[in-house]
Amino acid sequence: MTVTFAIVGRPNVGKSTLFNRLIGRQHAIVDDQPGVTRDRREGQGYLASLAFAVIDTAGLEEADDGSLEARMRRQTEMAIRDANITLMVVDAKAGVTPVDKFFASEIRKSGARVVLLANKCEGKAGAAGLSEAWALGLGEPVPISAAHGEGLVDLHDAMLAAAQAIGLGDVLTGDADDDSDDHLFTDADGLDEKLDADGNPIDVWQDEQVNQPMRIAIVGRPNMGKSTLINSLIDEDRLLTGPEAGITRDSIEVPFQWHGKPYKLVDTAGMRRRARIADKVEKLMVDDALRAVQYAHLCVLLIDANEEIHKQDLTIARLIEDEGRAIVIGANKWDAVRDKQAASGQISDRLQTSLAQLRGVPVVQMSGLHKKGLSKLLDAADEMYSIWNTRISTGRLNRWLDTMLEAHPPPLVEGRRLRIRYMTQIKTRPPTFALFVSRPADLPESYLRYLTSGLRADFGLRGVPIRMVMRKRENPFAPS
Template structure:
């Protein structure tokens, strides 16, 4: 396993910008507001021939342990304890602040090697702060600019004694591994590309995103799954901002979990930072294979829940509904009746979706939820042979014939399935533009029941068959 490098420092000194620079992607949210990062975010970083895991952390603040800032500091302290090297970042333009000096004294007491970075040191404005940082007692500072990439050579020299170098052979293997992971990319229709590798292996973990409204218990659920306080939790709504991915193993299956920010109604999202957080959550849905939407059992199935479910259906992802905080429900029979009614009335696009009741904080119902995840994934990968499809089409049209328009009946001649993930069917017919939406719903629901494709969206599109007499008519005209 490669070395771990933790980035620490007070809020708003450029830690997330440095993280994005080293991983080569805009993974962490960056904004001028102090305290954007709250959870630990790991990423695979490269610097020349050095390969390591970089960990972005929350800004260090001197606050009470029970407060949100205090809980964020504990997350940072855990990252320091796990790290092989610590990058202590200060703002060279602001100079050394009392908070920098306070936490530098803490860093000096750790046995972990510390590298001091004077960030934002481009130009002359950062020179006084650079010289002032010698007083922190953390060795020679590196003049750095995470925004412009200045000082990377000096950072390479500082990390080289502590981080593994990659040989030419390993470089080739890494390139092949990156190429093999292109299944995360989307095809021209916006669907996930199909992959031949078996899902649930270490090389190919199942990607599961956990989404929902704020304060539905998403981070608490992930902490229970991992068996540790990996995600920042608390009574405050909207604690999570970044979409954080963590690796987990359930039974023999390898899974990559994505914790996401709570998604509120679009009209209520006004601040730029919350817009970035919601966009990050939507991106996690787009690249997931199965999405678990967590509902608060005490206020389940609000309009926003239904809109999130509709969004997941439009993105074409397998879905599992987890009704969290079930241990707090007093009249469970009435609550379950309400859930069942909503399932029958509103979930047209993912009819038959798996609904699980659980308690994220107590760990009740976890196995049932994960079994539902793999059941939904199998339905998402369902493939029906062309011969079975056309036998079904013959029976379905005989039982309920397509409507006649202007005295002429629309004829469905042939059907095939070109794609899975989600299942996509194409029907060839005489006048597809005249088929009403109600008949499409009839066919989709019949497909779902006949071939047991529950808990996943089904795509059904039409193509107009060629008229065999059209060429003869043209010849007569000529």
């Protein structure tokens, strides 16, 4: 069991800065512009001896039903309901506002256990606001500065006292039995190669990756239905959705199980061409989405099946390939396609001509909104994840290599034929191979493409990135 704290307050009081401080890294997007955070974001927090879950939330605002702000507020209310303790943050520099008073009253009515934090109390600037915070009726305000790391001892004591008051003090300090799964994840790039005495890879990776959840990043252009897809998969309105483009800003991680198998879904902001991005916050959003791709095992690239494949869709696919991630393409909104045969052919033709380096990548026809094709999407993800983890023995590789060399020998360079002496797989995730070549710099790209195509066809490595590393074996008899 874990104690959960929800950080709430009106916009721009420093909630995301506090969230980043508690989890120990820059995870949530922070900017002076109010209302940057929209979805609630969860992380593992630590403060001295305390370990806990923490939720960052959107700024509380009064809004009409149906508006984006109203949907954001409902997400915050869900976070308060799901948390054990609420950390309400006010801006001590700005002082207590009518909005602070309104939502303090609403939180009191909810019956939630509350710790009141007066943020931005560095120096003497927040003294007046700290005094005003008493009037909110939420107990003694704790003066802190999330940006400067001040007041953390008082925050520690206040959080522990609140947990003890509801009988969770032992859980917060780690004295209770812990059967959590907090350490299931390993490095996103997978395991480095392990070699035997002769320098050949040892196939131990399978045992070391048991129970590791697949980390799936849902990516694509704005308004492709990424958040809607995740909500449909988990059967819950966990993420903020709506007709407005660009609702998602932070990359949000959501744990998920399908037929008893654990996954980690990551919602990301829509990616537009960098040349078209002028807003600072949008640049931070795209950078956050790029980090989500880097740390994913597999990316689901959503495209709109009602449109021709966009150039930006292909750019995102190439980015995923460059990062070495596995990929599945989700042709979303398929239920709205009129001529399904023509749409399917158009997608296939465009991928064949413009994405040859990922030949064989699966395209799943689906609808996130209507929950159609979700099983096929996850089946395809499982299959591509397995291919991404493929390990081929050195013996099989070199028997295959002899056949390929016999069918098409390497070219001549300065009257002498290049020699490929040996081949071994040095890494999975993605499959990476070392070729020992007499003159590595002279082996043409066309011959590497020939070998790569052969690997895809003969070992079933369809649709995943393949890496080739050139190495030159030193002559032990050469003079030093």
